[in-house]
Amino acid sequence: MTDLLTSALQPRSVAIIGASDNIHRIGGRPIYYMQRHGFKGAIYPVNPSREEIQGCKSYASLSALPEVPDLALVVVGGDKAVAAVEECADLGVKSAVVIASGFGETGPEGVELQRHMVARARAKGMRLYGPNTQGLANFGTGAIAGFSTMFIEVPPMDGPIGIVSQSGGMSAMTYGLLRGRGLGVRHVHATGNEADVSVGELALAVAHDPDVRLLLLYLESIANPAMLAAAAAHARERDLPIIAIKAGRSAQGQKAASSHTGSLANEDRTVDAFFRQHGIWRVRDPHEQARAAQAYLKGWRPEGRRLVVISNSGASCVMGADAAEDEGLPLAELSAQTQAAVASKLPGFATASNPIDVTAALLSDSGLFGKVLPEVAQDPAADLFFINIPVAGAGYDVQTFARDAAAFEAATGKPVAVAAWQESVAEPFSAQGIATFPNEGEALGVLAQVTNHTALMRKQRTAWPALPQVQLPEGVRGFLNEADSLALLARHGIPTVPLRLCHSAQEARDAFDAVGAPAVVKACSAEVPHKSEHGLVALGVATREQAADLYERFDAKMQAMGVARDGVIVAATRKGRHEFMVGARVDPVFGPVVVVGDGGKNVEALKDCAVLLPPFSTADVVQALGTLRIAPLLAGVRGDPPLDVQALAEIAVAVGRVIAGARGAMASVDLNPVMVGAAGEGAVVVDALVECAGVPSSGS
Amino acid sequence: MTDLLTSALQPRSVAIIGASDNIHRIGGRPIYYMQRHGFKGAIYPVNPSREEIQGCKSYASLSALPEVPDLALVVVGGDKAVAAVEECADLGVKSAVVIASGFGETGPEGVELQRHMVARARAKGMRLYGPNTQGLANFGTGAIAGFSTMFIEVPPMDGPIGIVSQSGGMSAMTYGLLRGRGLGVRHVHATGNEADVSVGELALAVAHDPDVRLLLLYLESIANPAMLAAAAAHARERDLPIIAIKAGRSAQGQKAASSHTGSLANEDRTVDAFFRQHGIWRVRDPHEQARAAQAYLKGWRPEGRRLVVISNSGASCVMGADAAEDEGLPLAELSAQTQAAVASKLPGFATASNPIDVTAALLSDSGLFGKVLPEVAQDPAADLFFINIPVAGAGYDVQTFARDAAAFEAATGKPVAVAAWQESVAEPFSAQGIATFPNEGEALGVLAQVTNHTALMRKQRTAWPALPQVQLPEGVRGFLNEADSLALLARHGIPTVPLRLCHSAQEARDAFDAVGAPAVVKACSAEVPHKSEHGLVALGVATREQAADLYERFDAKMQAMGVARDGVIVAATRKGRHEFMVGARVDPVFGPVVVVGDGGKNVEALKDCAVLLPPFSTADVVQALGTLRIAPLLAGVRGDPPLDVQALAEIAVAVGRVIAGARGAMASVDLNPVMVGAAGEGAVVVDALVECAGVPSSGS
Structure with missing residues (x-):
């Protein structure tokens, strides 16, 4: 259980241990920021060599303060930092942010020091942020327990976005990108080494801030998925989208991450499955987070994915259609009526089908967009709108285009995205509050992202009934033989040969x-x-x-x-129409993980499989099977009947329930091949291997 | 054979039929542009209702001109345009640019009108550009036979880039993007309906301009691949990179393209193969063309692909490593010596292995990049360098970083790319001539592109010896039976059952x-x-x-x-270790096309295949097989020996030579399965189907 970290995010008083009068020093910045950004609580500089710091009375020591502060910011380094944390804990400070580096990221000795600090804090009920962190910043309360240069480079403005990041650099960069787009940001928190408080726990706290409408995360490792899942659950409940970066996606990246923070690598497909499971959208970098922010804040929650493309360039219509297909957005089939109505507004050589090419006639008739848009709005086939203006300039009344587009968006409530690379064209659209992008790839990428993310957030969560009691032979560590493996599966209702x-x-x-x-x-x-x-x-x-x-x-x-x-x-002998595999293992971080995929001898070489995290439904399995490279075979090829994917899905769910029901006693289970027949013929496990973890089940 | 279109690109005199005194009208713009951008030849406005236009004497008719102009720009529309073209041809004008739309793009009647104009022009030796084109612009000669607004929006500057585009909008947009990056552009040509001159022919002419060092193309359909191939061959010979967009990549895009220009759809995988075959790099949109331009112009021609990543942020090191893997760039394994040398320059908590994290210590020691770079330069393992600066600002001496990076690039001659999203950080690097990008994805995308494109351009071209004489039964249209099909293949040395x-x-x-x-x-x-x-x-x-x-x-x-x-x-009965397929067909545009892939019953459903255009080598086939999803099986799985890919490759080459040798008489051939054994065991065709085109071979 968490207290939502109030003492750190909304402290009534902040002490800065190692305070400085120089606002360009780490010990000077937070005081400067808090004074400047409306912090209403008490600020207590601690520095024995000064009487006053930045207009505040300076104190010789923590114990000399007139009260025990809610939050202490530890700016001193090395042994002094450890001593300061100990003193904070002993005095009853509620939260300490430790800026100093040289701890867990440097090796075993540093890890030990971190552990010591956390133990001391825990014993006294104090929470610890960092060490090796850039700190916390809440522009809602003005509590800035951090020193990022970026708050000088790009002036802060409170707003509906929260950023929670392991990396201080990434929290600053994301903040800077968002502010560069004119968006307000409330929370900018970095967790550093996460000796105590993790991104997940801070995310949960920030998700409880009712003014936050978009939550952006940066993670390099996930050590506590349960906390992150709790944050995601709360966010979903209040329709708060979370967009996360999980760096170390690749082998090279994981190696770099482990040398950066010494953190455990997460298996990346499992990370993907975890995010999917919890309605979190994953992107690659802060640019992708920032580019989509406005669309989310506009409240876009598309119900469908059929797109209408409108441009004043035929080539842009073609490239827009290509980019839409890249993003999985089908072009809406406009009704004959709509097409006729659109055609009546356009010159004869223009194209009234979708994509709609209003042609360079836009130059002579600035009202063309305004005339065409309402006709299209009538058509129930259209869910999303994209206006692509690759060329405009002298003679084009872009102000009118922008006003017409804004009026259209307001009237329909449907998402409208614009692509325009010329500043003079983009600016009037942005000024009207339209989501405007430099190119069609980004515009359609964001439209698709918000559409897919909305569906993911609204997806019905699966609940499993009580797990089965799964008994494994006592004292066995390693594989059961095939007969015992199959018998165990059969006992739990899985069809075996x-x-x-x-x-x-x-x-x-x-x-x-x-x-x-x-x-x-x-x-x-x-x-x-x-x-x-x-x-x-x-x-x-x-x-x-x-x-x-x-x-x-x-x-x-x-x-x-x-x-x-x-x-x-x-x-x-049992033959199906296709051989599949179903596997499961207990991930050290994420717990039971189920894999379904193409089966047979080449499983490991071809790796055509999908990952599912319990609890999941047979519908989830069928959807996962649809992502396989062999997915076109599921419907039956060359006149064959479709495969019995439902039977396969039931096996996958049962396997997930078995490994979860074993509660740690089953290390892995591998069913290969699972022979799947035509629809209605069922599926049967022909070979299986259960691996025991060698530990008793962790209780029922 | 082409005359390199001199009369259009370097005309000595230009007539404007339908000239205007208003520089914002299509008939006024070209005169304005030519006067402004140094055109040295004669300008002849033709307009019966005026004495003088923009300071030039105006003529009542083409026949009233003091000389027959090299180039006539036809600005009048409809029937007047056709009449003007006829008059130009009859008078002996060498080139006519027809701006008017309402021809081939509107339907069969328009196509007929176009044909008529081209026939009249050909009869008199005149070349025709358009119709439905924005025109031509050569800022080297000042011959601007076009009206793009963009030359007012973004002032022209002559430079080493040529743009040839079917679409006027895309030529203008690409021009604008390049000029926005400060790059000079010489050629901006649009071909419109391509009734006569195509993008390929203009590209060939532009490739002969010795000052052009980068050629950018936009295509919506390829009707004359031979001309494009000739342009590419000349470009390769003089190390001139070509970056092409071929829109209509997707089903949606092809449909839109056909409604845009009425052009034939090209099969997209064949387009990919064609570009690969001719060393042309394909991108999706003008943004991708523009973002890579500077790197090409700097003369980057990397010999290898091992990357060094350097950043002041650990998180950016991790994301840089991820993005590098996305782009297929392996991180260079620095020698122990290099790592030790780098470590000696860095603070203790920094990372000296690759990626190199100089940490925020860069704030206190601005010379860190300058100290680290020369140590890395010593290491022969490093081919490409990437500096990622996600955060800097007050206190960071970016000027020094930029100078150090420029000195390093000059000293090593190896590519250095920088990612910095803050304008204040990017600008000093750009000012030093360093290729600078807003994010690591773009930076590494361009590094990878130039590396891959260089390898593609330098790849040894395959030449085939004289093709076999392939006899097909006379008068047959449709399939040969299996026995005849296999016998035909066997006669040409292909191993059959x-x-x-x-x-x-x-x-x-x-x-x-x-x-x-x-x-x-x-x-x-x-x-x-x-x-x-x-x-x-x-x-x-x-x-x-x-x-x-x-x-x-x-x-x-x-x-x-x-x-x-x-x-x-x-x-x-012949069994191999894996069933493959080899197919070939005669594409209506590209001619013989060979396909190799995973074989068996599911070929059409799984479409795991690669396309090759003749002539190609067995090495090309082996490389293509490496792109299949089943590629991991080629090396043998779970202790199996590798497959005899060489034998399969020989069959693919032989099939290509057979269909090419049939010279149009063979419509297609389909070998499935081809049983491939372990290396040394060979491959054998078990079933085959030859389809006759029903026409005689087009001669030997």
């Missing part, structure tokens, strides 16, 4: 009679997870005597290999 | 004995190209009597279907 585990040639004969020809015979040993590589699998076994012979051969082979002889499996 | 075409059960028995068990039996009829869908294929035929039975059954079935009974094939 009929089989018998045989311990003699006669049992193999009997099993053959039971499962029917052609049968599959496989050696069964927990110590040989990859049987086929050892020639321990026989397909198409046609007679009971062949089955008996194979029993003898496989048993002898296992004996020769010196591995546990758990028996020989005689199984029915 | 051993088979016999049988016409009786006894022949089937004999054939079985010859090919061996297990055999494959297939019905053979040119009228049943998809045999398996009719149950006319049997695999794993084990005995000669089975073969004989199948003969009877398949023959009866063909008879029942009422199709040509060409016989029944008894073939050997």
Whole structure:
């Protein structure tokens, strides 16, 4: 549980330990900023060598202050920082922001020092920010416990945006980009080494600020996904969009991140799945965060994705249509009526279908946009509007275009984006409050982002009923054999191939009679997870005597290999129309993770799979299957019937519930192949491998 | 053969038919521009209602001019335009630029009018530009036969860039973007409807201007690839990079393009292959053309792609590493020596490995970049340099950073790109001539583009020896049967499965004995190209009597279907480690096109294939195979040996030579599956279908 970090974000009093009269020093900046940006609480400079600092009385020590401050900003470095934190904790300060670097990011000794500070703080109920942070800034309260140069470079203005970032540099850059676009920013917080308070916890606190309408995050590692999930849940509840950067997307980036902060790498596809699960939109960099901000703040929450493109250039119509397809935005099919109405407003050589080319006739008739737009607005097929003006200038009445576009947006309530690279063209649109971009790629990228993000935020969350009790053999660490693995899955309702585990040639004969020809015979040993590589699998076994012979051969082979002889499996042959895989593992950070994908021998080489985080529904699985490269096969090719994706999805959900139900006792499970038949024929698991974590389930 | 369009690009005299005294009218602009931008030749306004126009004597008619002008600009519209073109041609004018619209873009009648004008011009040796064009502009000679408003919006400056565009709007926009970046532009030409002169031919002419060092094209359709190829060949010869937009990349875009200009759609993957083949770099829009221009003009021609990232922000190091991986740029592995040398210049908590984080210590030591760069320059592992400055401002000596970076670039001759979004940070770098971008995505995108484009331009071109004579049955239009198709391929040295075409059960028995068990039996009829869908294929035929039975059954079935009974094939069974496909067809614009890809039943659904244009080498095929989604399988998975890609590549080259050798008589050929074995085991075509175009070969 969190107290929403009030003592840091809305402190009544702030002490600066290591205060300076020089506003260009780290100890001078926060005082300067707080005085300038309306902080109403008490400011207590602590510096034994001065009487007064920036007009405030300076104190020799923390204990000399007239009250215990809510927040202490620790600007001194090294051992002094540690001592200051200890003193703060002992005195009952509620929050301490530690600017000093040289802690966790430098190696094990620094990590130990951090731990010590946090332990001391916790013991006294104090929260710690940093160390190695640029600090916190709340322009709503004027509480600026940070020193970023950027607040001098680009003057602050309070507004509806919150920024929470591990990196001080990125918080400053994002702030600067937003302010450069004229947008107001309230929260600019950096968490640095996150010895105590993380981006997730600060995000949760900021999400509770009712004036915040857009939340931007920068993360280099996710150590506490639950806190971030809580922030996202609260944000969704109040329709607050979160746009996050998670750097270290690539192998190179993860290596750089680990050398930057020493943080654990997160598996990137799991990060993607986590963000999707929680309605957080992921972008690559602060530019992508900033470019979309205005659209969100305008309250765009599109219901559909059918786009109308309007331009005064045929070429821009074509490139707009291309860019729309890149972004997955289909061009709206305007009704014949709409097209006729549009055509009646345009010169004969213009194009009245979508994209609508008003042509250079715009030069002689400035009202063309204004005439065309209301006609298009009538058409229910149109969800999103994009006006592309690649060329204008002397003779073009851009003011009129902009007024007409603004009136149209106000009347329809539907998103209108404009692309114009000429400042003289963009400016009148911006002045009318229209979302204006330098090119069609950005404009359509933002339209698509807001549309997709809205759908993601509004998506019904899946709830799972009580998890099954999943019992794993006690004391086993490592793989169960195939028979035990399949039996465990079968016990939890997952369809598996009929089989018998045989311990003699006669049992193999009997099993053959039971499962029917052609049968599959496989050696069964927990110590040989990859049987086929050892020639321990026989397909198409046609007679009971062949089955008996194979029993003898496989048993002898296992004996020769010196591995546990758990028996020989005689199984029915099951073929589907396509082989899939379903896997699950427990991620050290995110917990149970399920993977579905193309199956068979080439799974690891082709990696055509999708990641799902519990809880998820069969509909989620079907959607995930639709992102696979083999997705076109799902509907059936060349006259084949569609595949039974529902049956496959049910297996994936069941596997997710099993690994979650094992509560840490199951390290992983791998079902490959899962034979999937035509719709209605079902799916069946033909081979499986369960890995035990070697620890008991963490309780039910 | 072309005369390099001298009479249009360097005319000695220009007549303006429909001249105006008003410089804001289309008939007034060109005169204004020519007078202003140093045109040294004669300007002849033609307008019967005036004595003088913009200080020039005005003439009542073309025939009244004191000389026949090199170039006539036809500003009048409709029938008057046609009459003016006729008069120009009859008088011996060398080039006419027709501004008027209302021709080919409006429908069949307009197309007919265009044809008429071109025919009249050709008969008299006159070249025609447009109609429906914004015209031509050469700021080297001052010959501005165009009216773009943009030359008023953004003042021209002669320089080393040429723009040739179908669209006038795009030529103007690209010009404006380049001038906005301070770059000089010489040629700004629009071809409009291309009734006569195309982008390709103008590009060839502009490529012969020795002062042009970068050529930018905008195309909506490619009708004459040979001319474009000739332009590209000349450009490559003189190391002149070409960056092209081909709009209508997507289904939506092609539809819009066809309604814009009525032009034929080009298959987009073939366009990609064509550009690759000719060393032309393809981008999406004018912004991408403009953003890379400076880097090309600086003469960047990188020899390698190993990148060094340097920043004053750890987060930017991480995002830089991510963006580098997005662009396929590996981070250079700096030697231990380099790292030690770099570390000695940096504070203890900075990172000396690549990416190099100089940290905010840059604030206190402005010389840090200057100290670090020479140490890195020593390291032969570094090809490309990227400096990322997400935050700077008061207290940072950016002038010094910029000077140090410029000195470094001059000393090493290696590309240095800077990302800085703050104008105050970017400006000093730009002033030093450093390529500076607003973000790491653009900076690394351009570094990667120039590196990849340089490699593409320098790639050895493949030459094919004389093509084979490929004989197709006379008078056949449509498919050959499988036996004939395979026989044709075999005659040209392509390995095919051993088979016999049988016409009786006894022949089937004999054939079985010859090919061996297990055999494959297939019905053979040119009228049943998809045999398996009719149950006319049997695999794993084990005995000669089975073969004989199948003969009877398949023959009866063909008879029942009422199709040509060409016989029944008894073939050997050939299995490889993977099934591929090789196909070829004659594209109506680009000629023979070869496709290689993943084979089997799902070819059309999964479309995992790559396009090659003849002539190409086996190395080209191997490279193309490396772009497939199944590429990871080529090296062999889970201990398997690598596949015999060389054998597959040889088949692809042979197929390309066969379809090219057929000189139009072969419409398409489809080899699927091609069974490819392990390296050294070869590849063999198991099924094939040749389609005859029904026309004789176009001669040898």
